[in-house]
Amino acid sequence: MDNGISLYPGLDNTPAENLALLEEAAHDGIRRIFTSLHIPETDVSALKQEIGTLLQAVRRHGMEVISDVSPATCQLLDLPDFNPTSFRMLGITTLRLDYGFSAEEIARLTHRFPEMRFQLNASTITRRILKDLQDAGTDFSRIDALHNFYPRRGTGLSEQSLVHANILLHRYGIRVGAFVASQGRRRSPLKDGLPTLEEHRDEAAELSARHLVALGCDSVFLADSLPTAEEIQGIGQLQGDQVTLHARYMTKDPVQRELLAHTFTARLDEARDAIRAQESRRLLREMHARVLPDNATTHPIGAVTIDNEGYGRYMGELQIIRVPQPSDPRTNVAAMIDESECNLLQYITPGRKFSFRFAPETDII
Numbered sequence: 212m213d214n215g216i217s218l219y220p221g222l223d224n225t226p227a228e229n230l231a232l233l234e235e236a237a238h239d240g241i242r243r244i245f246t247s248l249h250i251p252e253t254d255v256s257a258l259k260q261e262i263g264t265l266l267q268a269v270r271r272h273g274m275e276v277i278s279d280v281s282p283a284t285c286q287l288l289d290l291p292d293f294n295p296t297s298f299r300m301l302g303i304t305t306l307r308l309d310y311g312f313s314a315e316e317i318a319r320l321t322h323r324f325p326e327m328r329f330q331l332n333a334s335t336i337t338r339r340i341l342k343d344l345q346d347a348g349t350d351f352s353r354i355d356a357l358h359n360f361y362p363r364r365g366t367g368l369s370e371q372s373l374v375h376a377n378i379l380l381h382r383y384g385i386r387v388g389a390f391v392a393s394q395g396r397r398r399s400p401l402k403d404g405l406p407t408l409e410e411h412r413d414e415a416a417e418l419s420a421r422h423l424v425a426l427g428c429d430s431v432f433l434a435d436s437l438p439t440a441e442e443i444q445g446i447g448q449l450q451g452d453q454v455t456l457h458a459r460y461m462t463k464d465p466v467q468r469e470l471l472a473h474t475f476t477a478r479l480d481e482a483r484d485a486i487r488a489q490e491s492r493r494l495l496r497e498m499h500a501r502v503l504p505d506n507a508t509t510h511p512i513g514a515v516t517i518d519n520e521g522y523g524r525y526m527g528e529l530q531i532i533r534v535p536q537p538s539d540p541r542t543n544v545a546a547m548i549d550e551s552e553c554n555l556l557q558y559i560t561p562g563r564k565f566s567f568r569f570a571p572e573t574d575i576i
Contacts, residue, residue, distance in 0.1 A: 221258030367409030
């Protein structure tokens with residue numbers, strides 16, 4: 212995934228902090244930078260002094276720079292008029308066209324400036340806007356979309372509205388991103404977090420990010436001024452197009468642990484009581500291994516079970532339990548999904564990929 216962080220020169224961080232943040236993000240695999248050049252609280256003189264050095268460092272790392280643009284942006288950067296080439300020469304590679312641009316103007320931009328990318332506001336997108344862009348001849352290969360973030364508590368989007376917008380954009384082949392709030396230094400002036408979804412405002416950034424992926428987002432941005440090192444690493448390691456679940460081992464058996472390391476697909480013939488992995492029995496056969504009886508305890512919600520040799524040809528069957536079940540000597544409880552993660556199970560729909568992430572300190576055996 213092409214995930215990102217946000218930089219706000221002239222606002223909360225010192226120039227040294229912004230450069231250090233940029234270097235850390237590049238080291239952790241982050242390839243996109245979001246910035247806004249028309250925040251009212253920005254110290255404009257500080258921004259002008261810092262922006263050149265910052266964009267030079269971004270170019271050195273080959274990163275994409277996304278900037279909101281407005282009529283005030285050109286004046287701020289001492290540009291005579293709105294010309295995407297001028298932004299490109301500064302090192303800004305993607306322009307987020309939030310308002311003030313007609314469908315015809317956007318279509319013209321995508322053809323006249325092939326060296327640039329352009330971004331739609333995913334949070335305000337409608338079917339009519341997309342149809343108008345299509346009718347105007349927009350080159351959608353030059354377009355992606357990014358949701359807003361919401362500084363004021365209580366104003367963030369609902370999950371339903373985000374999913375609706377994502378579905379609309381994906382129908383036109385447009386990739387879409389969204390923001391998560393950091394629990395590190397939060398951006399001025401409200402310092403209440405900058406999430407896209409209101410429910411993420413006080414939630415761990417990495418869990419919020421995996422939720423956004425489960426909801427169909429193609430990229431995730433840390434929105435606040437100075438995220439923690441752990442948050443940056445988590446966004447850098449984020450895997451797309453699948454639901455990733457934090458879990459803890461309930462077995463020491465190397466065969467079961469090796470099986471749990473794979474990425475699985477939820478079977479199309481959806482079971483009532485569990486999420487069934489499509490590939491697990493085949494993978495076990497390819498491992499030329501057997502699953503012996505081990506930890507055959509009760510199956511609560513969030514248990515990850517693997518059938519042992521007592522189940523005959525079902526040996527290797529991997530399931531995530533959705534409805535509590537009694538113990539069965541033929542089935543091992545190999546892992547447990549963290550309780551805070553069980554909400555993500557609803558997004559593992561038929562045909563959806565899923566995987567597990569185990570931290571060493573969560574190994575309780």
